[in-house]
Amino acid sequence: MARTSPFARRGSGRTRGLGRARGDRRWGEQPLGSGQRPPTSLVVALVMACASLMVLDTQAGDSSPVEPVRRAVGEVVGPAESAVAAAVRPAAVVPQWFRSHSALRADVDALEAENAELLSQVRTAGYDRNRLAELEGLTSSARDLGQALVPARVVGFGPSQSFTGTVTIDAGSSSGLGPDMTVVNDDGLVGRVLRVTSTTATVLLVVDSGSTVGARVGESMEMGFLRGRGEAGEGGDLDLELVDAAETPAKDDTVVTWGSRDGSPYAAGIPIGRVTAVYESLRESTKRVVVEPFVDVGSLDVVGVVVPSGTESDRGLVEADGSLR
Amino acid sequence: MSAVRVLAAAAAVLLAALLQVSVLSQVAWHGVVPNLVLLVVVAAGLVRGASFAMVLGLAAGLLLDLAPPADHVAGRWALALVLVGLVAGQVNREARGSAGAVVATVAVCSLLGTTVFALTGALLGDPITSVGSVLGVVGLALLLDVVLTPLVLPPLMAMFRRLEPARGLAWQR
Numbered sequence: 001m002a003r004t005s006p007f008a009r010r011g012s013g014r015t016r017g018l019g020r021a022r023g024d025r026r027w028g029e030q031p032l033g034s035g036q037r038p039p040t041s042l043v044v045a046l047v048m049a050c051a052s053l054m055v056l057d058t059q060a061g062d063s064s065p066v067e068p069v070r071r072a073v074g075e076v077v078g079p080a081e082s083a084v085a086a087a088v089r090p091a092a093v094v095p096q097w098f099r100s101h102s103a104l105r106a107d108v109d110a111l112e113a114e115n116a117e118l119l120s121q122v123r124t125a126g127y128d129r130n131r132l133a134e135l136e137g138l139t140s141s142a143r144d145l146g147q148a149l150v151p152a153r154v155v156g157f158g159p160s161q162s163f164t165g166t167v168t169i170d171a172g173s174s175s176g177l178g179p180d181m182t183v184v185n186d187d188g189l190v191g192r193v194l195r196v197t198s199t200t201a202t203v204l205l206v207v208d209s210g211s212t213v214g215a216r217v218g219e220s221m222e223m224g225f226l227r228g229r230g231e232a233g234e235g236g237d238l239d240l241e242l243v244d245a246a247e248t249p250a251k252d253d254t255v256v257t258w259g260s261r262d263g264s265p266y267a268a269g270i271p272i273g274r275v276t277a278v279y280e281s282l283r284e285s286t287k288r289v290v291v292e293p294f295v296d297v298g299s300l301d302v303v304g305v306v307v308p309s310g311t312e313s314d315r316g317l318v319e320a321d322g323s324l325r
Numbered sequence: 326m327s328a329v330r331v332l333a334a335a336a337a338v339l340l341a342a343l344l345q346v347s348v349l350s351q352v353a354w355h356g357v358v359p360n361l362v363l364l365v366v367v368a369a370g371l372v373r374g375a376s377f378a379m380v381l382g383l384a385a386g387l388l389l390d391l392a393p394p395a396d397h398v399a400g401r402w403a404l405a406l407v408l409v410g411l412v413a414g415q416v417n418r419e420a421r422g423s424a425g426a427v428v429a430t431v432a433v434c435s436l437l438g439t440t441v442f443a444l445t446g447a448l449l450g451d452p453i454t455s456v457g458s459v460l461g462v463v464g465l466a467l468l469l470d471v472v473l474t475p476l477v478l479p480p481l482m483a484m485f486r487r488l489e490p491a492r493g494l495a496w497q498r
Binding site: 088 | 339342343344345346347348350351353355356357358360374375376379380382383386388389391392393394395396397398399400401402403404407408411414415439442443445446449451458459462465466
């Protein structure tokens, strides 16, 4: 800054003279350095370019011409994200220590509350035992889906500023992944694969506002649709809309995926979350059930992608019987 | 020289995008991370003026729109960052050296960028969750961007200043 005189700046502004063709606008006595107004034509051209791109991408839907570009950019940027994430992974543990400290305090509070609740519920032990058996059945059914898991790590999170819940994982089509595959971790359902490149894949999280999962309440087998609210991090609850509005699920009921043909996009019987509250709307004659997901999307790391057993993959595969291949 | 300038700007944008997605997300606050790419565009606007910053904003926005894990309609961040470049390039030249003006510019641009992105989403029929949560995200993003400004903006502005072609010419004169 100090090495240029105002004269020099004035000279530079004149020689560049980007705004001259459309009439010089000056800020008071300011010479036209870089403080000049850009040509209106440039502003209009750039804004129109963005607008037409948006319209193009919105109108075309799935066959959007943007999709191949996305894939091409992903092929380049995806591995870079994996490399950067791998490079900082050791350092990334440091903030986790602080997080786990506060998490431990929260755990103590939660456990104390749970203890008091358990003491008061001792008489319903038989019911609880049945429920536990059911839960175990559910988890084991999730374990032996008859399908294999491709392990992967999360290497990139979409920021909340984008108002979408998406992450990048470091496994792609070369590991046997494809669009509309179920992504889980040891807690439950994470989301589904949206698109893949050869080495990475983009996963739509269940908390995204565009995510809809067919779900059923584990206790009553009641079916419904689970929608994300688009709030990542803490408080990323899901809304369950039941098909039969007459049914009311109980608090703490487990919600699992109902699954679809060939397990695409969601395999059946994967635990998603537990019911925390039920709201009734008389006007729409539906019930809105709030479900807290088992998976903490704010701290995702290792996930598994459900693939058909025997899939060709360039990395270790966790088979249905728990063996590694 | 021109190639060097374009490469340096592209490298700064790419590095910012990678850090934003893969590193800063580890310390994200309610999922909100400092918008480093926006800071690069603001720095370019303050040093090089609106025309350069708008073109850089378009390129940077397209990267954010297309690189994984983005899944929104392409062009939304591009539009937001083009407008950010336009605004950052209009700041009175005399005021640019002062820290206060830089912080104020970042604050305005962060507000503008995130809001424009949210509004285009609403226009295109994205399921917007609630006005309250959007405002929360906008405010949090503004706060984080301003907090990071003293660390990020001075080196970025120094880089763009060194690469400014007219300055070199003027110095020789």
